[in-house]
Amino acid sequence: MGTRVAVLDYGSGNIRSAERALARTGAEVEVTADRRTALEADGLLVPGVGAYAACMAGLRAVRGDEIIGRRLAGGRPVLGICVGMQILFERGIEHGVETQGCGEWPGTVEKLRAPVVPHMGWNTVSAPEGSRLFAGIGPEERFYFVHSYAVRRWELTDTPYAPPRVTWSEHGEPFVAAVENGPLWATQFHPEKSGDAGATLLANWVASL
Amino acid sequence: MSLAVRVIPCLDVDAGRVVKGVNFRNMRDAGDPVELARRYDAEGADELTFLDITASSGDRATMYDVVRRTAEQVFIPLTVGGGVRAVDDVDRLLRAGADKVGVNTAAIARPELVGEISARFGSQVLVLSVDARRAEPGSGMRFEVTTHGGRRGAGIDAVEWAERAAGLGAGEILLNSMDADGTEDGYDLEMIEAVRAAVDVPVIASGGAGKTADFPPAVASGADAVLAASVFHFGRLTIGQVKDALRESGAPVR
Numbered sequence: 001m002g003t004r005v006a007v008l009d010y011g012s013g014n015i016r017s018a019e020r021a022l023a024r025t026g027a028e029v030e031v032t033a034d035r036r037t038a039l040e041a042d043g044l045l046v047p048g049v050g051a052y053a054a055c056m057a058g059l060r061a062v063r064g065d066e067i068i069g070r071r072l073a074g075g076r077p078v079l080g081i082c083v084g085m086q087i088l089f090e091r092g093i094e095h096g097v098e099t100q101g102c103g104e105w106p107g108t109v110e111k112l113r114a115p116v117v118p119h120m121g122w123n124t125v126s127a128p129e130g131s132r133l134f135a136g137i138g139p140e141e142r143f144y145f146v147h148s149y150a151v152r153r154w155e156l157t158d159t160p161y162a163p164p165r166v167t168w169s170e171h172g173e174p175f176v177a178a179v180e181n182g183p184l185w186a187t188q189f190h191p192e193k194s195g196d197a198g199a200t201l202l203a204n205w206v207a208s209l
Numbered sequence: 210m211s212l213a214v215r216v217i218p219c220l221d222v223d224a225g226r227v228v229k230g231v232n233f234r235n236m237r238d239a240g241d242p243v244e245l246a247r248r249y250d251a252e253g254a255d256e257l258t259f260l261d262i263t264a265s266s267g268d269r270a271t272m273y274d275v276v277r278r279t280a281e282q283v284f285i286p287l288t289v290g291g292g293v294r295a296v297d298d299v300d301r302l303l304r305a306g307a308d309k310v311g312v313n314t315a316a317i318a319r320p321e322l323v324g325e326i327s328a329r330f331g332s333q334v335l336v337l338s339v340d341a342r343r344a345e346p347g348s349g350m351r352f353e354v355t356t357h358g359g360r361r362g363a364g365i366d367a368v369e370w371a372e373r374a375a376g377l378g379a380g381e382i383l384l385n386s387m388d389a390d391g392t393e394d395g396y397d398l399e400m401i402e403a404v405r406a407a408v409d410v411p412v413i414a415s416g417g418a419g420k421t422a423d424f425p426p427a428v429a430s431g432a433d434a435v436l437a438a439s440v441f442h443f444g445r446l447t448i449g450q451v452k453d454a455l456r457e458s459g460a461p462v463r
Binding site: 016017020021049050051054115116117118119120121122123124142144145146147148170171190192193194195198199 | 304332
């Protein structure tokens with residue numbers, strides 16, 4: 001049996017690419033909103049594009065927030081991508097409206113302060129020593145970002161796991177580009193759209209499951 | 210750390226076949242957009258744009274199949290434009306595997322469409338495509354929006370339109386100079402500068418690229434990305450050569 005990965009389907013944008021990119025790593029991938037499948041898979045990928053409030057509403061409609069919580073309580077891996085990472089934080093503020101997130105990490109998703117927004121395109125990241133997500137990926141490699149909001153301050157210090165590994169990038173100002181924290185990992189960029197570097201990163205995640 | 214300038218090849222697709230393609234070495238079928246997309250991906254393209262120029266709406270389903278097959282094989286962002294008239298068209302393209310959708314004429318006819326799409330899918334999926342030309346003296350405009358492949362003036366100021374659309378929720382402006390298009394004399398730099406000064410969303414320069422030296426000035430004029438079609442399809446320039454020219458000019462590239 002290969003590694004089983006579930007991609008949580010809650011009506012958020014293009015998830016075909018995520019499915020195919022994961023399948024390339026050799027994982028058995030299932031796109032699903034089924035609670036049991038999502039709970040039992042070796043890894044759960046939470047995608048997400050669009051507005052924070054719309055994503056949270058979609059996630060709650062399939063009880064995705066609870067699925068994520070249950071998995072993490074049992075130490076079962078979850079990978080959030082783009083808005084799928086943002087909704088892991090306490091709250092998002094878009095157009096002056098505050099939306100409650102899943103609250104797995106403290107912090108606020110806010111508008112990026114940069115001359116050109118959205119931050120759209122390929123940027124480099126600064127991964128910390130010992131990162132497993134970025135293993136084998138050089139500092140010159142670029143990942144595909146497309147977002148207008150980001151987490152600008154990492155606030156979690158007290159954790160039951162080893163200290164979180166936080167990867168940063170910069171567009172106008174520094175922001176959190178990826179996190180590895182116990183079973184919960186996430187990227188602000190789209191590894192499924194980031195060519196070979198993205199494929200390596202997804203393979204690293206699948207290998208960790 | 211800085212964002213790379215994106216180099217974007219654009220493919221015109223008619224009923225599922227690439228128009229204006231030539232046979233590259235090691236390619237079975239230059240008319241297949243999926244195969245050409247793979248080729249550009251391997252060459253280092255940062256993003257791909259498909260422009261659906263299918264005249265008959267009956268052949269539209271073919272495009273969804275092309276998008277689906279491309280998204281299964283190419284792991285860089287894909288924008289699809291042409292014939293997008295309603296929110297449902299966007300939904301179908303995104304479900305097929307497009308990451309972004311280009312909207313042009315339908316938004317001129319009904320600007321509310323921009324807001325409707327961005328409210329549902331987020332502004333990052335919406336590329337406003339602006340076909341513009343130098344306006345007639347005395348028209349009160351510097352650059353005028355056109356329709357019908359540049360043949361008809363829409364009577365709208367292109368810079369004002371870009372600014373308004375960005376305000377309505379367009380996440381990016383694809384600025385195509387209809388004067389420069391096909392000339393291979395270089396991008397319309399003044400037009401890029403004018404739009405860049407008016408909006409704070411990314412601007413993609415399009416129309417007029419003929420040689421590697423044409424690309425750095427577009428970036429210097431404020432373009433976040435450069436798009437070209439025929440120079441790539443006819444094999445005159447590779448993505449790598451364009452990136453080398455950009456790198457030498459000091460622009461960050463992937």
